[in-house]
Amino acid sequence: MKELYVDNNATTKVDEAVFEEMRPYFCELYGNPSSMHFFGGQVQKKVDEARNRVAALLGASPDEIIFTACGTESDNTAIRSALEVFPEKRHIITTRVEHPAVLTMCRNLAKRGYRVTELNVDSAGRLDMDELRKAIDDDTAIVSIMYANNETGVIFPIEEAGAIVKEKGALFHTDAVQAVGKIPLDMANSAIDMLSLSGHKLHAPKGTGALYLRKGVPFRPFMVGGHQEKNRRAGTENTASIIALGKACELAARHMEKENTAVKGMRDRLEKELMRLIPNARINGGGAERLPNTVSIAFEFVEGEAILLLLSEKGICASSGSACTSGSLEPSHVLRAMGVPFTCAHGSIRFSLSRFNTAGEIDLIIREVPPIIRRLREMSPFGREFLRA
Amino acid sequence: MWDYTDKVKEHFLNPRNVGEIKDADAVGEVGSLACGDALKLFVKLDDGKERIVDAKFQTFGCGSAIASSSALTEMIKGKTLDEALQITNKEIADFLGGLPEEKMHCSVMGQEALEVAIAKYRGHAVPAHGHDHEHEAMEGEIVCKCFGLTDQFLRKVIAGNRLHTAEQVTHFTKAGGACGGCIPKIKALIAEVLGEKTKEETKKPEKLTNLRKMQLIQDVLEKEIRPQLWADGGDLELIDIDGGKVQIAFRKACAGCVSSGYTAKFVEQKLRELVADDITVEEVEG
Numbered sequence A: 001m002k003e004l005y006v007d008n009n010a011t012t013k014v015d016e017a018v019f020e021e022m023r024p025y026f027c028e029l030y031g032n033p034s035s036m037h038f039f040g041g042q043v044q045k046k047v048d049e050a051r052n053r054v055a056a057l058l059g060a061s062p063d064e065i066i067f068t069a070c071g072t073e074s075d076n077t078a079i080r081s082a083l084e085v086f087p088e089k090r091h092i093i094t095t096r097v098e099h100p101a102v103l104t105m106c107r108n109l110a111k112r113g114y115r116v117t118e119l120n121v122d123s124a125g126r127l128d129m130d131e132l133r134k135a136i137d138d139d140t141a142i143v144s145i146m147y148a149n150n151e152t153g154v155i156f157p158i159e160e161a162g163a164i165v166k167e168k169g170a171l172f173h174t175d176a177v178q179a180v181g182k183i184p185l186d187m188a189n190s191a192i193d194m195l196s197l198s199g200h201k202l203h204a205p206k207g208t209g210a211l212y213l214r215k216g217v218p219f220r221p222f223m224v225g226g227h228q229e230k231n232r233r234a235g236t237e238n239t240a241s242i243i244a245l246g247k248a249c250e251l252a253a254r255h256m257e258k259e260n261t262a263v264k265g266m267r268d269r270l271e272k273e274l275m276r277l278i279p280n281a282r283i284n285g286g287g288a289e290r291l292p293n294t295v296s297i298a299f300e301f302v303e304g305e306a307i308l309l310l311l312s313e314k315g316i317c318a319s320s321g322s323a324c325t326s327g328s329l330e331p332s333h334v335l336r337a338m339g340v341p342f343t344c345a346h347g348s349i350r351f352s353l354s355r356f357n358t359a360g361e362i363d364l365i366i367r368e369v370p371p372i373i374r375r376l377r378e379m380s381p382f383g384r385e386f387l388r389a
Numbered sequence B: 001m002w003d004y005t006d007k008v009k010e011h012f013l014n015p016r017n018v019g020e021i022k023d024a025d026a027v028g029e030v031g032s033l034a035c036g037d038a039l040k041l042f043v044k045l046d047d048g049k050e051r052i053v054d055a056k057f058q059t060f061g062c063g064s065a066i067a068s069s070s071a072l073t074e075m076i077k078g079k080t081l082d083e084a085l086q087i088t089n090k091e092i093a094d095f096l097g098g099l100p101e102e103k104m105h106c107s108v109m110g111q112e113a114l115e116v117a118i119a120k121y122r123g124h125a126v127p128a129h130g131h132d133h134e135h136e137a138m139e140g141e142i143v144c145k146c147f148g149l150t151d152q153f154l155r156k157v158i159a160g161n162r163l164h165t166a167e168q169v170t171h172f173t174k175a176g177g178a179c180g181g182c183i184p185k186i187k188a189l190i191a192e193v194l195g196e197k198t199k200e201e202t203k204k205p206e207k208l209t210n211l212r213k214m215q216l217i218q219d220v221l222e223k224e225i226r227p228q229l230w231a232d233g234g235d236l237e238l239i240d241i242d243g244g245k246v247q248i249a250f251r252k253a254c255a256g257c258v259s260s261g262y263t264a265k266f267v268e269q270k271l272r273e274l275v276a277d278d279i280t281v282e283e284v285e286g
């Protein structure tokens, strides 16, 4: 069965052009960029080029880019670094809807005696800036707020938050794994001190990421050892993947326009049609500003895993914020934080598109989803009550 | 992705006996929307009211919940009520060629629904699991407030499936799978069921004057309950106490939380355990 892939917030297809770019760096140009010989030197040039490309996408300068192994490493590095830079400060601020790469780290730190404030979101998934203003104090070492939410696509007012943080002298980090490549970013005019990104969310391979570190921001490395990345991240560079990430960023910059017109157009049509065809559905975060590619819809009286399995039978690959698929038994922490009503908290499905999706695919999803929801509602005791009413 | 057997997939994609029986002799309902799965089972008996001639189900839940319900209805048809009651959750899972351990609670739900249906038909007390709709008829102490599961129910599943770890208990019953606050109690239950420990009685003060009762209620709320809610980012406010009637309002994460009904139950349980048996807790807006 050919896959119809609309789970791009989970991971993406490696762009063929990205793969071509990285291919020679396995069997032919396998030199170590740190080596003194020409053979390593030519790889070093490509790594530099990749750094330029990542920087260009972010509106940053190349020496502000540190290559890492993934978004999680970037997140962990940023938070740990801030705490080491300010050993006397014992307070961390984050949000209840962060990715586990940040949230688990903060909760572990809370167990080790740090004071952690998790900011709430409203039912549309929005942050309250006053809550941040109240929470931050001189003891705050770092504020880490995601740029855009992976489950709902809701975009946070990062610059507004950053301005508040800077006033208090804390460091400001954002997990921008879902935002990079989807919406324009400009670090040259930003309050962000550190920003995490991940390669495999923007058509580069898995196992590569980067941390943007603003010039002048104090930093302590997480990985220590060799002198790579100007002593900021030890370990031999994953050259092929770094080169791939560079290419992926270049392509993302080139496709940014398309992402916000064509992809957004498909997403808008998908959500409008599903909402029109399916009663008692709601868009999670529908009232907030969202990424152009993401929609999360909660269907009342049905359970998410069952929907996904039936979608999968049709070749449609989506994901759910529901308990059953992830092995945990509660609705996702994001939907819970938003107070999604319990009648539909277990029945949320996320469709996340990419530039590789086609209008025909969207048509197919629009055709297949309504009968699936109806079928499960007919099977569900609550759904039947509802259908009869 | 779960590693479901072909049989599970087949029963999920083509479930047998979905629907309802209008003149059913016995109906059993377990689970709820908030829990994430629920099953309503209909059973029709022969003229002698001994043998099951038909069974139908409605299920809200994941793939394996639907497959387990389908399997259950196939298994009980043709059996006498007593024979049907002998069916264990393990047999339901075996019928499907096995379930991933994390999904064993789906087979347990099937067996529970059957027990409830038959008990109600026979006019017996509805067995206490907790996560059915008959909260009033429940016996036993709530151990897992998130899923509203009683010690009696957990004990039975632990013994019946010889579960040794809290993680297994979560896989079979969901208990412990949400906030995790009940895991110490689950561990104690396991130890107890495995015969290593006897239950210590919690002491309750004797007869109370109304004033003393109010003081105690406030005390328990402040010292026992609110700190637990804070840990989850929630909070509550005491609105009123009238004799045994306690009115509370939820704040922060608890307000509008999918489990706030359970949280109210949990507060009630705690107050009954530590103050007096006749306390009822009511959630109000305020």
Ligand code: FES
Pocket (backbone or CB within 6 Å): B143, B144, B145, B146, B147, B175, B176, B177, B178, B179, B180, B181, B182, B183
């Ligand atoms: S009390 Fe059992 S999981 Fe929360």
